[in-house]
Structures are given as C-alpha cells and as structure tokens.
Amino acid sequence: MSTYFASLAGGILIGASAVMLLLLNGRIAGISGIVGRLAQRVCLTTNLAFVLGLVLGPLAYLLVFGGWPTVEITAGWPLIILAGLLVGFGSRMGSGCTSGHGVLGLARLSPRSMVAVATFLTAGAVAVAVFRGVGL
Incomplete structure (x- = not known):
C-alpha cells in the first residue's frame, strides 16, 4: 500500500x-x-x-x-520537443488541457470535457501503439 x-x-x-x-x-x-x-x-x-x-x-x-x-525517458530530444508542441497545439485546439478537462470538467459532468478526455486518452493510446510498433 x-x-x-x-x-x-x-x-x-x-x-x-x-x-x-x-x-x-x-x-x-x-x-x-x-x-x-x-x-x-x-x-x-x-x-x-x-x-x-x-x-x-x-x-x-x-x-x-x-x-x-x-x-526514465528513453525518447530523444527531437521527439520530446515535437510531443510538447503537439500537446500545446492540442490544448489550444481543444479549449483546455488534461487538467482543466480531466480534473474539473469531468467532475462538473461537462459534455465537452467528456469528449476532450476521451480524445486525449484515445490519441495517447494510438500514439503509444504506433511509436512502440515503429520502435521510437
């Protein structure tokens, strides 16, 4: 525990x-x-x-x-920088980040936050599957 x-x-x-x-x-x-x-x-x-x-x-x-x-971070700097830029772009495009949508949006039962969190999780799972398959 x-x-x-x-x-x-x-x-x-x-x-x-x-x-x-x-x-x-x-x-x-x-x-x-x-x-x-x-x-x-x-x-x-x-x-x-x-x-x-x-x-x-x-x-x-x-x-x-x-x-x-x-x-332990095994990715190189170019991938880390690209990921950071994509997260920043996505948070602006989605009108918020995982903390706003995931912590308070879900607690307030916001439909927009529910869609945003589902999108974050799906995109993350797809990214892991793709990058593990490619070997990055």
Whole structure:
C-alpha cells in the first residue's frame, strides 16, 4: 500500500487545489489557461501563485520523501520537443488541457470535457501503439 501513497497524496493535492481555485476564485484549474493568462498579465497574482506552486511542488516532494522519484525517458530530444508542441497545439485546439478537462470538467459532468478526455486518452493510446510498433 505504501508504494501508492505518493500517487494518492498527489491526486488529493491536485483535487484540493483545483476545488479551492474554483470555490475561492471561480476559475477552472486548467494549466494551459492559467499559463496563458499569466503570459497576458491577467489576474497576475493568482496565476503566478498557482504556477509557483507547480514549480515548488517537486521540492516539497523531495522534502517529504527524501529523494526524487525515478524517471526514465528513453525518447530523444527531437521527439520530446515535437510531443510538447503537439500537446500545446492540442490544448489550444481543444479549449483546455488534461487538467482543466480531466480534473474539473469531468467532475462538473461537462459534455465537452467528456469528449476532450476521451480524445486525449484515445490519441495517447494510438500514439503509444504506433511509436512502440515503429520502435521510437
């Protein structure tokens, strides 16, 4: 059970922060929207605090668990950059990212978010199947 504690704690913190932002500020905790508003200098204090929390989160993990989680990325930089650009394009095209649609959109039973999350999951499964088949 202890192997799942970090994931459980992370999920609880994500949900709690999303609910607090919605209840206290009336805003959806979609990271792409928050970063976009931060770049446009809209609601600067709230958006900056949220982004700083995202950046400082790993340091809190380090303090609580005494080390970094093991992460192994086997893809090369060109594929990582392409994937990041596609995610950014997709989040703009889909009017939100996985955090906004997946965390709060589904909780609010938003039909648009249900379609968006189904699309994210399907695209991810297809990408894994294609890239594993190609050997990337």
